[in-house]
Amino acid sequence: GQNIDQPTEMTATEGAIVQINCTYQTSGFNGLFWYQQHAGEAPTFLSYNVLDGLEEKGRFSSFLSRSKGYSYLLLKELQMKDSASYLCAVRVSSWGKFQFGAGTQVVVTP
């Protein structure tokens, strides 16, 4: 079966760094995506990894190790507006099917 695991909740202080881990076991792999979802809103795209290594996009970075079935999203210089759920998703097929994790709720405190 398909399995994507990420922690349920993380709390961090404004200005700090938080790392959200995601492990996956899927029948196929064509890329790993991270989405941000604020309460009551739709998910929005943050980052994409298909090759091993680190992708940096401003305050957000994402890392992938395909051999370990592992990714993380790193949020730096946390701001209050970063309080949201962060979804890890694997594109399991070449024709676009995505499998989502349950999401990690990040709470940023003053």
Next chain:
Amino acid sequence: EAGVAQSPRYKIIEKRQSVAFWCNPISGHATLYWYQQILGQGPKLLIQFQNNGVVDDSQLPKDRFSAERLKGVDSTLKIQPAKLEDSAVYLCASSKLTGSVETQYFGPGTRLLVL
């Protein structure tokens, strides 16, 4: 560029009633997805269209759910009859392959409450 449009935004019905949701994807996006997101969970794919053909509907409860995408643009998702466990947010997304990256763009969702 206009985003993915969905309507209605909210719907409250009683169990055993029928309901329909509408989605208009981003112009030019060939792939359209319907997801069900239950509170506290990640989105679960119900059905995926490529143009007006079904690519994947393996997780669609076909005894009560149906979807169509006529002319390869707008799509409707129908539930008939609804059950209490269908209470969820129904998200529509569309995507387009740019180089090697296929990024999904989500609509605002329809929040369904079945009483």
